Amino acid sequence: MPETTRASRNYLSLVVNGRYIKNFQLTKAVIAGYGSKLMVGRYPMGVINIEMDAALVDVNVHPTKAEVRLSKEDQLSHLLSEAIRTRLAKENLIPDALDNLPKRERYDLDQLELTLNKISPKTMPSVQPQQGQQLRENTTTNLADTAAEEPTPAPTSPDLEIGDLDDQPIFKEPQRLxxxxxxxxxxxxxxxxxxxxxxxxxxxxxxxxxxxxxxxxxxxxxxxxxxxxxxxxxxxxxxxxxxxxxxxxxxxRQAIGEVSNDQQHLLVPIVLDYSAADAISIRDHRDVLESVGLYLEDFGQNSFVVEHHPTWFKAGQEEDTIKEMVDWVLRDGRMTVAAFREKTAIMMSCKRAIxxxxxxxxxxxxxxxxxxxxxxxxxxxxxxxxxxxxxxxxxxxxxxxxxxxxxxxxxxxx
Ligand SMILES: [Zn+2]
The missing domain is CATH 3.30.1540.20 (MutL, C-terminal domain, dimerisation subdomain)
Incomplete structure (x- = not known):
């Protein structure tokens, strides 16, 4: 569950047709399914058991055969993210105040870590719940059914039985789901x-x-x-x-997703100066900036001018906000539009919160x-x-x- 996390991805194990595998894209998809339910820099723990048509799995990519190549990896990733997102959306995720105290949590995590270390990859799919906090997102997915399969509600999946969650203190009212x-x-x-x-x-x-x-x-x-x-x-x-x-x-998140032509004109345009290298990078990422309604016009060799901005900017902080957002693409040259929008929404929500x-x-x-x-x-x-x-x-x-x-x-x- 999202409140039981580790600082690395290594506690997330993938099992395909009974074989322990490593696959970066699928791991990423699992984490994406958690979204903002995870603390920044924290990763979930668990075993994802995937059963799929053996013809879609090529185990010969890596000599240790831990890294496998999967056909339909994109669909499988999407399915994983959606299944986890849908499942977690049903949960009452309010931590019990007493369970949340550091002393007790450390106890649970140590015990769980011990348990994980003792188990060899081969036996992982059949890990039985131990005492304390458990992670049971054991999402079983049959890729052959991809087209027909919707993210299924919990009761039909044996590993995600709602009654199964009764003994967990945080799920107090399953009947409300x-x-x-x-x-x-x-x-x-x-x-x-x-x-x-x-x-x-x-x-x-x-x-x-x-x-x-x-x-x-x-x-x-x-x-x-x-x-x-x-x-x-x-x-x-x-x-x-x-x-x-x-x-x-x-x-x-909604407002930024719908880039409108609703722009606020600045009485005094903002001029931004950058190094030659940064200016090139900014020009390369104009599409990302413009995806949230930020338009940097050329203004001499390494400078840009901004004449208007999205209406959701906070008054008085326009220049700082623009500089901060430009910094994101300068620091991460491969930032996607989706990631940029997400960062923008988080920044704005923080700036505007009490x-x-x-x-x-x-x-x-x-x-x-x-x-x-x-x-x-x-x-x-x-x-x-x-x-x-x-x-x-x-x-x-x-x-x-x-x-x-x-x-x-x-x-x-x-
Ligand atoms: Zn926060």
Missing amino acids: AAWDQRYQRLASNVVPTLVADEPEPDISHVESAERFPNLTYLAQVHGTYLLAESGDGLYILDQHAAQERVNYEYY KANHHLDDRQARALLQKLPECENPFNCPHGRPVLVHFSNTDLEKMFKRIQDSHESGEMQA
């Missing part, structure tokens, strides 16, 4: 409006509250940084910056809580940090010794 599915499809095309205090709020009153997301009642703000909220199943603490970053991000130590009034706090469940992924900020953590009623009762913990004897001593 079906309701969420319906809602998710309705909302997929909706734009989530930004929450900025000085802008009028568009009317979105007809969007139902999310079923997988708790119905939060705002309680209070802490240190101008966190929001406290309650629902029937416990207490929630939200990071207000992460929450608003998420709301903004989904808005900008910062820590900023006191919201009750109305603003409530508005934020109301917009959050409308997000496609209300659980993480675009950088992958959690938006909210949950103290379940049981957690609270345990903390105050209102109930005895009879069957988890080992964990309650601290």
